Amino acid sequence: MPESTTLRDLFIDELRDMLHGERQLVKALPKMAKAATSPQLRDALESHLAETEEHVSRLEQAFELMDEPAKTKVCKGMQGIVEEGSDAIKEAGKGPACDAVIVAGGQRAEHYEMAAYGTLMAWAKQLGQDEVAALLSDTLDEEKAADQKLSDLAEGGINQAASEGAGESQNEGRSQGMRAQAQQDDDDEEEDQDEEDDSSATRRGATASAGSSAGGRARSASGSGSKSRRRNSR
Numbered sequence: 111m112p113e114s115t116t117l118r119d120l121f122i123d124e125l126r127d128m129l130h131g132e133r134q135l136v137k138a139l140p141k142m143a144k145a146a147t148s149p150q151l152r153d154a155l156e157s158h159l160a161e162t163e164e165h166v167s168r169l170e171q172a173f174e175l176m177d178e179p180a181k182t183k184v185c186k187g188m189q190g191i192v193e194e195g196s197d198a199i200k201e202a203g204k205g206p207a208c209d210a211v212i213v214a215g216g217q218r219a220e221h222y223e224m225a226a227y228g229t230l231m232a233w234a235k236q237l238g239q240d241e242v243a244a245l246l247s248d249t250l251d252e253e254k255a256a257d258q259k260l261s262d263l264a265e266g267g268i269n270q271a272a273s274e275g276a277g278e279s280q281n282e283g284r285s286q287g288m289r290a291q292a293q294q295d296d297d298d299e300e301e302d303q304d305e306e307d308d309s310s311a312t313r314r315g316a317t318a319s320a321g322s323s324a325g326g327r328a329r330s331a332s333g334s335g336s337k338s339r340r341r342n343s344r
């Protein structure tokens with residue numbers, strides 16, 4: 111950043127980062143919902159997807175109020191959270207443990223967003239941008255509510271089900287589930303790459319190759335008598 115960076119510059123930079131972060135979640139949430147076993151968890155993820163689309167639109171309104179173009183800046187923090195979550199879903203396979211992993215990843219994303227929106231709101235107020243602060247406040251409230259909903263679901267049965275684990279026959283099915291999910295995610299990542307802008311396309315290239323190698327590991331594990339199952343049983 112130049113020496114003369116102002117709080118307004120920081121604010122616009124952070125808005126761009128969050129716009130990219132929210133758009134990543136718009137792509138990730140349907141994949142998480144698809145991988146979920148619990149119907150309540152699936153509903154929660156789908157309703158948060160609708161909210162997340164609204165978060166994107168509020169950020170676009172914030173840019174308009176600030177008289178700035180709604181550009182994005184690659185949000186590496188969210189990229190890391192989404193990548194880790196996706197890998198964890200592949201490793202867990204379909205079943206109760208997968209739901210626990212989806213809640214864990216979802217809550218990481220929510221807390222990251224809560225921190226970012228808290229900062230953005232404080233900066234908007236300092237800049238005298240009360241209308242923008244009000245938009246950000248609405249989003250922050252929804253992120254908090256989504257986080258609480260995930261806690262309620264985890265404590266209301268998902269953690270219990272995961273602690274009881276899947277039977278051996280479900281473990282057998284798990285390898286196939288991993289293979290199908292890994293293949294699906296590889297396909298989705300290839301589609302995603304086409305949609306990104308130049309800077310994020312470079313970064314997504316790394317993501318796609320990481321996703322492919324994770325998929326490759328999942329496939330070889332399921333084909334070789336399941337290293338992952340041995341790891342899970344320890």
Ligand SMILES: [Fe+2]
Pocket residue numbers: 132161162165223249253
């Ligand atoms: Fe959001």
